[in-house]
Amino acid sequence: MERDAMNWIAGEWAGKPVLASSDPSNGETLGRFVSSNTQDADAAVSAARHTFDHTTWAQDARRRQDVLLRWAQALELSVEPLAELLTHENGKTIGQARGEMRAAISEVRYYAGLARHIAGHVIEPEPGTISTMLREAAGVAAIIVPWNAPAVLLVRSLAPALAAGCTAIVKPAAQTSLITAAMIRCLDQPALPAGAVNLLLENGAEAAARLVESADVDVISFTGSTEVGKRIMRAAADSMKRLSLELGGKSCCLVFEDSDVKAIAPRLARAATIISGQQCTAARRILVHVSKADQMRDELVKALASLKVGPGIDPASDIGALIDAASRDAVQTTVERACDLADRVLLRGTSSGPGAFLSPTLVEHGEPHAFFCQDEIFGPFVTLETFVTEKEAVEKANNTVFGLSASVWTHDSARAFRIARALRDGTVWINDHNRLFAEAETGGYRQSGLGRLHGYDALADFTEIKHICVGAGVLEGIEVLGS
Template structure:
């Protein structure tokens, strides 16, 4: 299949760039390689709809569009899941779960579209202050490749619910999939130009979106390094930024848990999407009393995973997103293995039938210095570190010793300890006896260099709205006398 740009309701552009299946290197389809021209046209189309139509004022229309889109996605969910697995490489079960979560989230924001209230107060006699939450304008949504269904929807759905118009720029690796999702808007009453789509292999279109003074919001999910570049490029226009950036999730495991059971769950949390998820378990901090058991059980759980093409139902870990990424991650893993105190499981590129794909098996190292580069830097692949602690305070100090603050988890049977640590951890999300549980209804986002703003939940609307204060001197009825407080 092929994809094209979608601007002002028209599909255009000559497909020329390849989309490759990372499991075997085969060609899936092609898409056009756009740039500043296409981005400029998409911005103009979105600006026109926002300024010259009633889209931003018609909550019922926006709700109907979102509900119709959810219905169209539902009708194509298996085809979308298979395309997602083909382009991204993730196991088909994960792809099906992601499509289901995306559909649920579209419906959630469809419900909120008709409930974006303000408030009214009388700060002094006869003065009426009305506070309205209004759509911010044109939103540029830059979608990553690791979870392109959910990470598209969690920005686009609240943007549309709030009354914004949008320009979507997909990651090159999953452009066909993003185009397939957006094409289903054709089965709705979406006005032409309310949502636009630009394809590219590089960054010229993204740069135009970020720098444009006609774009009011940029919503980006990706690395902290790229997020910093976006902040610099957006500074001249002082636009709103919604950024979910890197993470280095710590999992604090205490000595009152079932070590084998927790090890299996942490192994899954560390290898979700082949470790290519910003909330994946990266650092396993274990109480020293159970360290020997955790070494054994976690190593065994990671080693037992089956690598394979995502479309095969018994595959547990698919390939990395592409060959250059696999090479870069492999080099970082090798350096970590050379520097770590001990290597409990060394990952490798498989031979045989899987040699054609971008596969990399999991790695687990143990290290005592939390300041080591591989304990601090996000390695976006199937790689985890094991560290030990003796006291609760030491665990907390190690976990908070990071520039990130996206997510963490606490594993203990003591409820008071779990709440105490959850409050003290400097992270936007803290799970208790769980990891990687995300919901449409619950806001997510990061502290520190893990980002700005929140997506999912009601507060996601704040990233795509502005507050307006309207003040009217209405006065008081004639004959009303002013009283003074005692």
């Protein structure tokens, strides 16, 4: 599989790959990618704008479905080399990479199915007046993709954008430029009009900032940190863009007294360390009923300590490298500060080299306002807290600026639903964690973002509703009743 990556603008691959992309498990260079600037961004926007305004792409649902189905087929034919590239460039385990590629392909097919059913509705609000509501493509969509799950997070924005009839510019994170370019190369097909999809690569944010500011970009779909999401909102205010933002999280797992702690502790450990803890829905806070606290301490320490840290390409590894050494060092510094302040350090993580490896840390703390109970620490770091009543559990779980996801662990079905309804989170799992589906919308409350991706409602992030009103009148001889 070709490793070096270029920009794709107006149907042409262009630019000289000069920036290195490295394997975080060993520092080896995997390939090189283009360094884009504002001129490249302007060219990509112009291409996307022209295709949207001057072709029938937005009206041709059958063509869009065909493009998406062909993309899914091309991805499937290359699934194993793509998964291996994802593991090498991102650091995650090969099992997680294969699962991510399968999920991405499934999601492309899901939106291919929806492409031919972007339904509106018609009403007659008064006699002889026909109001038609059409759901139309919003225009040009700029899709800014993070590095933690670059395959599925590319697809969950780009697939609904294309299904809805938008044209797009994709701007991936620098650390995962190669896998994103490889997936976009699978889209290079005759049925796709030149300029319908464009790719900009960069190390930095010059091109991305141009996309956010451009008056010719109608939608920004961004997945990443809350801090960057806020900056995007401010920069996009001038042009009043539609914003689709999935931002940070601090997911709580509420474990009640009827739970089998020994059985669920290994599942919580894996939920906390998925992508080396670099997933926005990863389990961050374990809230356990006080009667099960001693057992949870023992079992969770045992489960976390048993996870093998090593190169993601090794099938025996449970936790791969963090995305790069700089991120690993920043996370480790924050974790050490948390360990200094926590009531108890139950398991202290350590780093190892030459790769960007960091083993899990578990601390126990009684004060939920502590920074490490509130801030999203993007690595294998978990806090343990206790509660006595349902009310206390919900109050602690909701005591956060985030609202992305949570889980409830209990055999009492009424309690499970009662607690789930009380939690201010976009997704709540019952006796499970990190179950995500193409068919089920995800997104956050509060500072975890705006809009929803996955599912049918993802189309709303890339469409506008147009009301067309016609005064058709009524047949001669039909009496129009007065009010």
